[in-house]
Amino acid sequence: xxxxxxxxxxxxxxxxxxxxxxxxxxxxxxxxxxxxxxxxxxxxxxxxxxxxxxxxxxxxxxxxxxxxxxxxxxxxxxxxxxxxxxxxxxxxxxxxxxxxxxxxxxxxxxxxxxxxxxxxxxxxxxxxxxxxxxxxxxxxxxxxxxxxxxxxxxxxxxxxxxxxxxxxxxxxxxxxxxxxxxxxxxxxxxxxxxxxxxxxxxxxxxxxxxxxxxxxxxxxxxxxxxxxxxxxxxxxxxxxxxxxxxxxxxxxxxxxxxxxxxxxxxxxxxxxxxxxxxxxxxxxxxxxxxxxxxxxxxxxxxxxxxx
Amino acid sequence: xxxxxxxxxxxxxxxxxxxxxxxxxxxxxxxxxxxxxxxxxxxxxxxxxxxxxxxxxxxxxxxxxxxxxxxxxxxxxxxxxxxxxxxxxxxxxxxxxxxxxxxxxxxxxxxxxxxxxxxxxxxxxxxxxxxxxxxxxxxxxxxxxxxxxxxxxxxxxxxxxxxxxxxxxxxxxxxxxxxxxxxxxxxxxxxxxxxxxxxxxxxxxxxxxxxxxxxxxxxxxxxxxxxxxxxxxxxxxxxxxxxxxxxxxxxxxxxx
Numbered sequence: 001x002x003x004x005x006x007x008x009x010x011x012x013x014x015x016x017x018x019x020x021x022x023x024x025x026x027x028x029x030x031x032x033x034x035x036x037x038x039x040x041x042x043x044x045x046x047x048x049x050x051x052x053x054x055x056x057x058x059x060x061x062x063x064x065x066x067x068x069x070x071x072x073x074x075x076x077x078x079x080x081x082x083x084x085x086x087x088x089x090x091x092x093x094x095x096x097x098x099x100x101x102x103x104x105x106x107x108x109x110x111x112x113x114x115x116x117x118x119x120x121x122x123x124x125x126x127x128x129x130x131x132x133x134x135x136x137x138x139x140x141x142x143x144x145x146x147x148x149x150x151x152x153x154x155x156x157x158x159x160x161x162x163x164x165x166x167x168x169x170x171x172x173x174x175x176x177x178x179x180x181x182x183x184x185x186x187x188x189x190x191x192x193x194x195x196x197x198x199x200x201x202x203x204x205x206x207x208x209x210x211x212x213x214x215x216x217x218x219x220x221x222x223x224x225x226x227x228x229x230x231x232x233x234x235x236x237x238x239x240x241x242x243x244x245x246x247x248x249x250x251x252x253x254x255x256x257x258x259x260x261x262x263x264x265x266x267x268x269x270x271x272x273x274x275x276x277x278x279x280x281x282x283x284x285x286x287x288x289x290x291x292x293x294x295x296x297x298x299x300x301x302x303x304x305x306x307x
Numbered sequence: 308x309x310x311x312x313x314x315x316x317x318x319x320x321x322x323x324x325x326x327x328x329x330x331x332x333x334x335x336x337x338x339x340x341x342x343x344x345x346x347x348x349x350x351x352x353x354x355x356x357x358x359x360x361x362x363x364x365x366x367x368x369x370x371x372x373x374x375x376x377x378x379x380x381x382x383x384x385x386x387x388x389x390x391x392x393x394x395x396x397x398x399x400x401x402x403x404x405x406x407x408x409x410x411x412x413x414x415x416x417x418x419x420x421x422x423x424x425x426x427x428x429x430x431x432x433x434x435x436x437x438x439x440x441x442x443x444x445x446x447x448x449x450x451x452x453x454x455x456x457x458x459x460x461x462x463x464x465x466x467x468x469x470x471x472x473x474x475x476x477x478x479x480x481x482x483x484x485x486x487x488x489x490x491x492x493x494x495x496x497x498x499x500x501x502x503x504x505x506x507x508x509x510x511x512x513x514x515x516x517x518x519x520x521x522x523x524x525x526x527x528x529x530x531x532x533x534x535x536x537x538x539x540x541x542x543x544x545x546x547x548x549x550x551x552x553x554x555x556x557x558x559x560x561x562x563x
Contacts, residue, residue, distance in 0.1 A: 048558065048560060051396055052395075052396075053392055053395060053396065053558055053559045053560055054557075054558030054559065054560055055555070055556065055558055071398075071400075072398040072400065073398075075396060075397055075398040076398050078396075080393075080396045082392045082393065082396065084389035084392045084393075084560070085389065086385075086388045086389030086390035086391070086392065086393060087390065087393075088315075088319070088390060090318075090319060090322040090323055091322075099311065099315060100393075100397060102311050103308065103311060103397045103398065103399060104397060104398065105398075144393075147393065151397075
């Protein structure tokens with residue numbers, strides 16, 4: 001794998017506020033990289049510096065071998081869905097994409113087919129002749145993604161791409177991103193939807209107060225944070241059965257509602273499996289079971305609240 | 308690249324009716340002025356060349372005002388409507404952006420000039436001044452308006468707010484036009500004379516007076532009014548470079 005984005009010691013301040021504080025990032029070609037952090041953590045500033053919209057105060061950025069001073073060259077290999085969602089409302093979706101196609105130097109005879117394919121991919125083909133001013137927020141979001149893909153980019157930066165979309169729209173966009181990633185497009189995704197990030201991304205970085213706290217795959221994040229696994233179990237039966245399993249010291253919370261018992265269990269997944277087997281053997285009805293701790297939300301909350 | 312941006316602006320003017328509305332207003336103003344000049348008892352006593360000079364002042368003033376209002380928003384609308392970020396994420400340079408916008412503003416001036424042309428031709432009948440009138444209005448208007456637009460673009464990049472830029476632009480235009488209201492005694496005051504020499508609007512009016520009333524048609528005879536105009540354009544350009552440097556240091560988006 002080749003490194004496609006390399007960031008060293010990147011910093012940005014707005015007056016006295018340090019928005020991004022000496023962050024280092026390395027992203028490999030074809031990677032689906034997640035970038036998460038609380039509001040005001042420095043995600044958008046980082047993306048804007050990487051895409052050449054704002055200059056960094058210090059640090060080095062290398063994008064597929066180009067330095068940030070080579071803005072025009074970088075613009076040709078990247079596609080961006082920025083945080084700001086400005087559109088020319090008086091244009092139709094087709095005209096809008098045609099305008100950007102022309103700017104990217106796409107030949108006139110190739111434009112209609114390419115634009116219609118993209119509009120079809122984002123589900124706007126039947127609205128291509130309508131003025132953007134008549135579009136809903138979700139439709140504008142889809143159009144923004146189509147614009148970001150117009151130059152067939154090698155790297156795609158997405159700042160909250162599914163914000164304002166209905167669940168179907170979110171799934172459509174996620175599937176489209178997966179498809180482009182399979183074709184080799186490197187994706188840099190910033191999102192507040194942590195399940196979306198953990199589902200899609202092969203590697204994730206968490207930023208807080210401008211500093212990069214942690215980065216790695218989900219497994220690496222779990223290992224690095226050393227979070228104990230917690231499981232939620234809801235059963236119908238007698239608590240005594242549970243206590244008999246010699247698990248008392250591993251149960252961290254119990255709630256009882258007549259014959260329904262909810263509890264949080266902290267321990268190894270093997271022990272949980274063994275517990276479930278034994279409960280089934282004793283014909284205790286398991287109403288609900290899921291992991292509570294080893295997801296990105298828990299890692300995120302644990303790390304950002306500790307800061 | 309410049310052409311695409313210029314065409315986009317022209318289409319925006321047409322699609323949003325902004326540009327077309329300006330031309331209708333311009334046409335009405337010129338009709339009203341020409342009608343007054345030709346029918347008003349007192350005005351009709353004036354020498355025809357004096358009438359031509361008055362009409363040229365109206366054309367230039369209206370054009371300056373309309374182009375100033377338009378150029379105050381043409382750049383800032385990209386920032387205020389948040390379209391600038393998408394635009395600068397594509398491979399366009401700041402130079403392309405500024406030239407595209409400058410061409411669009413000048414196109415509005417040329418459209419105003421086209422509207423003014425029949426009024427100039429009709430009011431000049433019998434004086435043999437139609438061609439010099441058209442030529443000098445076009446030349447002086449293009450130079451003066453280019454400088455003014457460049458100056459207001461500089462202000463736009465500093466403020467990034469259409470409202471603040473428009474307020475500043477109107478104050479600057481007011482400062483340019485106030486000396487016209489001065490009495491002759493006040494105009495001979497040292498400070499007023501100095502301001503008059505560097506004031507682009509004052510120089511354009513004086514040059515047109517020299518051409519239309521005093522019949523001094525050659526460029527050499529009008530050079531003393533032309534060089535301050537060029538100096539003004541250069542100064543406006545230097546100011547724009549300063550603003551652009553500041554803009555590039557801050558980035559397309561000021562803060563998050």
